[in-house]
Amino acid sequence: MSNEIDKTFFKQLKSFAQALDWCEANHQPLSALAMAYEMHRRGVDEAAILAQTQTLIDQMRATVRAGSADASPTLSGLTGQLASKMMAAASAPCRLMSPTMLKMMAYALATLEENSRMHRIVACPTAGASGVVPGVLLALSESPDVALSDAQMQRGLLTAGLVGELVSRRMFLSGAAGGCQAEVGVATGMAAAAIVEVLGGTPRQVMDATAMAFKNLMGLVCDPVAGLVEVPCTKRNAVGVVHASAAATMALAGIESFVPLDEVVDAMVKVGQMMSPKLKESAEGGLAMTPTGQAFTQQLKAKGNVHSPESE
Template identity: 50%
Template sequence: MGFESMADMEKAAAAGKIPLWKAVMEEDMKERSVSMKETMDKMRERYQAMKQADTDYEENLKSFSGLSGGDGANMQRLVREGEAVSGGFMGMVVTRALKMGESNACMKRIVAAPTAGACGVVPAVFLTYEQFYGIPERTMTEGLFMAAGTGQVIARRASISGAQGGCQAEVGTASAMCAAALTSIRGGSNEQILSAGAFAMKSLLGLVCDPLGGLVEIPCIRRNVTGAVSAVACSDMAMAGILTRVPFDEVIDAMGEIGEMMPGGLKETSQAGLAVTETGKRVALDLAKRNQTPQC
């Protein structure tokens, strides 16, 4: 059944004198009645799928709507030319977040982390961190347990659905998962890990879900970039000893409450926000015309 709260996860880790990620792994072993090897292999399989999705990105592929495609390659060229002010590491985080979001829009295979709409955050940071710092794949896989456990608690206490809680529930959750997991991989204390997750979620509280034409493309893909970049910054703050004043569980509960208060038009219905700008209306009209045209 997983953990009811991050505090429960922390208690389980303390009782077993094990890291938070391992408490999540052991809970999975218990819940699914599998061995440590089986649960590690399953998580490694997910990480390999993230890597494959990154490798399989196609620069010239466009989504059916024509709204997405090629931007990941454009960003990568800027980084390779040394023109990215954000630098090599962060430039590649941005690049990979764009690539993953575009691949999702183009119906290619991705890993929902925790959802397809937020699929770019965790792999963008994880793959880039492994690449730049030479981290063993097993360590990165262990970090995914921390990410998964964090996402499970958020899903239980609040929501990971844009239709229920807005984009704060999707990209906000992904960013919190990523920040906590990255801090775990970096050897942060439990307090630092939970602070990083809390920082990331606090940074995106209230983020609405208002996609143009009802598609998970604009502004969703760029929001994955925001979530990924924020996760790195939040991990750095926590590793610097900056700690959250509001416990992570309370931040999660606040997110859930905000989602309930959010108008329905801002929860994936495309009835408000960017979706009803003049450009948004044109996109919706164009898509409607396309859908009425017989496809060969």
């Protein structure tokens, strides 16, 4: 099937509407188009793409395992014990959220804490937003009700990747260019898409979930305290899995996005352009400029240890 797609299709593929048309005309899920696109882009066969996707899943799992078991502080001391606290909460009865949702949050926190410890993570789409997609997929793989196989996770990750790719054709995926809507915002839409795909939703439902996730995080500013990718980034990833799950649940229930996904992305681009540079990774606005944020920054400066987030 994949090899039957005309190569010019991928050059012209710029919109989610085109992707949806292809899926509906060919009665294929979005993950099938994602696979064809990856084969075309990398010039390798399906087996190679699946092997590379599995390598990413294996690394996500290793990161989450390491981060969940490690309660040591990060280099700045800002985070380091969040995932272990959330893991403890996940094994206790909770009246608000399911054990799977609690685990999603714990895994997102674990990934960001590993990032802050300078350990290996899978940027998805960036390091600062690396917890959302692994959080949802890995927790769903361990959920007794869902029990995603690795093959299903591969489909989910491919779908998330195509969503990120199509967004990146219209906007830079970085807080410095578009605010956190371009990082955790995009990651949350990618995760919502992955959830709908692996739970058997239609391509249209995948798009609706992505649109609803994006709409809820549109305008999210990038305001890291002391320029470190820790506060608010770490907890923002944990809340991102909840946003993604809510958007996916609505889409699977048949709720549609009033504004089509392509228009939502275009609106995000415009919002990012209107956003003050002080709210785009400069640590000159938002939480970075609160008294608490400033006091912490001064402490780091006194130690001669102020970090720039531009490497994210």
